[in-house]
Amino acid sequence: MSNPPTPVEETLDPESPEDWEALRSLGQRMVGDVMDYLRTVRERPVWRPPTASARASLQRPLPREGEGAEAVYRDFVENVLPYPTGNIHPRFWGWVMGTGSPLGTLAELLAAGMNSHLAGYEDSAARVEDQVLAWCRELLGFPAQASGLLVSGASMATLVGLSVARSEKAGVDVRRTGVHGLPRMTLYASRETHACVRRAVEVLGLGGDSVRLLPVDANFRVEVRALRDAISRDRVEGLRPFCVVGNAGTVNTGAVDDLEALADVATQEGLWFHVDGAFGALAALSPRLRPLLRGMERADSLAFDLHKWLHIPFEAGCVLVRSEAAHRRAFAYQTEYLAQMPRGLAARPSMFSEYGVQLTRGFRALKVWMSLKAHGASKFARLIEQNVEQARRLGELVDAEPELQRLAPVSLNVVCFRYVGRGAPEAQLDAWNRELLCRLHESGVAVPSYTTLDGRYCLRVCLTNHRTRREDLDVLVREVLRLGRKLS
């Protein structure tokens, strides 16, 4: 009986030198194309919806056999690339995004090439993340012994920070017992706080009702007096206050709470102090803006994003925790399959996976490391100042225009305003501005987002964009006036 033929072994690598050469040349074309795409972004509309044929191209049956890299790249160029979110465009100011950068794009390619696994082995990638975390601590005024972790974004950073808060303040070994039978653990934050805080509280099993949303003053900053009162009330009722959350830049208006006062309350009451600095924390890079954030450096945990005001391509968030021991207590496990080896690849004394939820983690740190080294922290500080200055100027343009009304102070980089026309009835303004914003998005000229402040719907311009020029804001005001007049 003859032996069955040995099956041919396969790989995803190109098979011959010629195939390698073809893929390399396709790769070079991709790099060239993406650089051109970034260079010419201003010439395209900010946003346009995918066409019917682009949508159809993304509803095909699973390809059982491959069509090859050239064909799929053509499909990408035709059906995917032309219909982005738009946040790389100079006139995108919606929600709080970030613009990315050409160098960050290339860093992503390099990181994917290495495809390092950042659970925390003894390799260069882990050292790069250590370096980036050390720089973050330095930039944000945290002590060198504080721990940190790069994560997907501020929502995940908040979950990590509040997990540590929960396990430190529960009064029992909450990782083992859970919160069953404990008095309700309550958390305090202004009503302007981002929903990721509530989500983290829910995920941690504490219940959304444990979030005490506090009133704000005319500048949208939390009322510290109301915080003290709420804590006392909850104590009288036998609840267990455990955490104060301060905002370094609220999502609606960019307001910065009095972080020094919040840190004082947290210290006096023995509570954890967490700061959500998703975008605002990075204003600390600027010596001129840093005083606004006084008190942030006293946080027990700080959540912030590098993909917003540092323009690192998505995703890149970070959490810093003042007490490394507390951070480990909340997450570290002993397992036989991840135990430290005396030497070799697994010899690193602490793994990143002991400080958060993920075991497998990508090489996010490379794009941050390369961007900071190539451009320097001072350049990022100037870009942040530039956006703050642009926001101030937009506020002035709005104030100078009788048909527009600003609805919040410009604390940092967010401007909230609406079209009011000349004496239009209040009852119509929400509908007008909603329609105006739809038309503005559809025109492709500019993309602000929206919010509702004190019951009034408004357009919201958030400047975390290094490509915006002053003229872009003139275009926005002109276009809002034009659309508003047409509507009214």
Ligand SMILES: Cc1ncc(COP(=O)(O)O)c(C=O)c1O
């Ligand atoms: C103040 C604030 N906190 C938290 C977040 C959530 O950040 P991420 O989307 O990176 O998870 C945002 C997002 O815009 C934000 O503005």
